[in-house]
Amino acid sequence: MSKRENRETQATYVAPALRVLHVGPGQGQRGGIASVLAELDAQRARFQRAGIAVAIFETHGFQSARSLLCFLLLDIPRFLFVLLMGVDLIHFHVSVRGSFYRKFTLYLLARLVRKKTIFHLHAGNFLKFYVSSGSITRKAVYGFVRGADAVVAVSSAIAAELRGGHGITGNLYVIGNTAYSAEVAAGAALREASDAKAADMAPYVAFAGRFTEGKGLDELLRATALLNRQGLTIQLKLAGAGDTDRWARAAIEHGVGDQVSFVGWLQGDAKLAFYRDAALFCMPSHFEAFGISTLEAMFIGRPVVGTRIGGFLDLVEEGVTGYLVPCEDVAELAERIRNLVESPELARTMGRQGVARALSRYSVDAVVRQYVHCYRAVSECEGD
Missing domain, CATH: 3.40.50.2000 (Glycogen Phosphorylase B;)
Structure with missing residues (x-):
């Protein structure tokens, strides 16, 4: 050569x-x-x-x-x-x-x-x-x-x-x-968050995950019942899989059966629309290594209410992109949900901050x- x-x-x-x-x-x-x-x-x-x-x-x-x-x-x-x-x-x-x-x-x-x-x-x-x-x-x-x-x-x-x-x-x-599909939608989420019409959406609280005790579903139902007694009625939409019948019975036992909808295991555009139409995302887990659903909701511009454990400590900036409450603390969980439902401008501001945090750390x-x-x-x- x-x-x-x-x-x-x-x-x-x-x-x-x-x-x-x-x-x-x-x-x-x-x-x-x-x-x-x-x-x-x-x-x-x-x-x-x-x-x-x-x-x-x-x-x-x-x-x-x-x-x-x-x-x-x-x-x-x-x-x-x-x-x-x-x-x-x-x-x-x-x-x-x-x-x-x-x-x-x-x-x-x-x-x-x-x-x-x-x-x-x-x-x-x-x-x-x-x-x-x-x-x-x-x-x-x-x-x-x-x-x-x-x-x-x-x-x-x-x-x-x-x-x-x-x-x-x-x-x-x-x-x-x-959460790439949610990341792609982040730009639209930022634009939507600044749209005053977004504040007029039905204020349902979104949850996405497996229907288990460990995900804090019982605390979420009890917090909803507590808000009822305080004069605030909210809707819950639960996406995921598990023993739906058990949790439907639990909702009835807590007196919130007509406020809870089970929407199944969502994927693709249906999942993104589920986050987009919510007032906030709530996941009161007893343990959470990371929280992919939480990240997806952040990319879509929704404020998060989670627990002060695990991956939430990395994902959520307290008081900036959402709130973190002590695990199994129903009273504080209800209070933080109330804060966001009754203050849509605060929710939108936190949502925008959540998008920025998700893009900078988890793109x-x-x-x-x-x-x-x-x-x-x-x-x-x-x-x-």
Whole structure:
């Protein structure tokens, strides 16, 4: 090869992309981690421009004997095949119970073939899971968290839990989630927030999440009943999935059955319209690792009433983009809802501030940059 040809070859050479495999739920499963994986999958082009080749590996759940069998007979062999075909870094997205056991099993296989790994914690109740588990599970948690090449927490509160409960000090990153479809609508949200007509909308309170005790649904119903007794009638619209019949009965028992609507699991434009038509978003969770629904509502320009825990501490700026109340404090929850319903101009101002905060901290570009920084740091560290 001539010197000229050699120079041309060097000039056109492009380093191979770092190949990252994200491991999480799929196969029809819903929830926060599944939403995170969908967001990451949609941003492959952004990662590719940064030299990162992203792939998604979806596992079956443990909801039935059949799905467990699918994990053992289909997911494990398929995972080994993917590892042997070529991947540089395995990024495990982890929650509690079945999610942990599935990822830990695959983590052991990844370590067996000496692949670099990332433990990414999405659960706000992981410490409780750890403490209430037997010695074998606790040893598995310790091995997984301490054995990974890097640990990612979805919020500052989860990072603090990992430092205090598991002694993680180095290679710990805080990377929040994204909500791209809501982010795209953020510009329209800002324009709408300044439109006086927006104040004339029916003042319903929006909730989006799983219908469980942990999401604070009982407190929300009790706060609505308390507001009734104080002379303020509001409507609640609850989006999500779960035991709808149970919570419909609870609403009747609290005397607010005719004020509560269950609108189902919303996606796409229907979900954005659900936030857009609300006066405010309320999620009085008992634990919340991050709060994707909260972020979506912020991008759409809605003030938030949440609890003083977990991801809300990163997302909501108290008194600026919304309010944070003590967990299970029905009286203060009702008071903060009243403040926003009776002061539409304040609600609009907080909504505008929420959009700005969401764009500055949780835009797709900002979050992708954080992932890329983490991947490059891990890939440049020497292996075992």
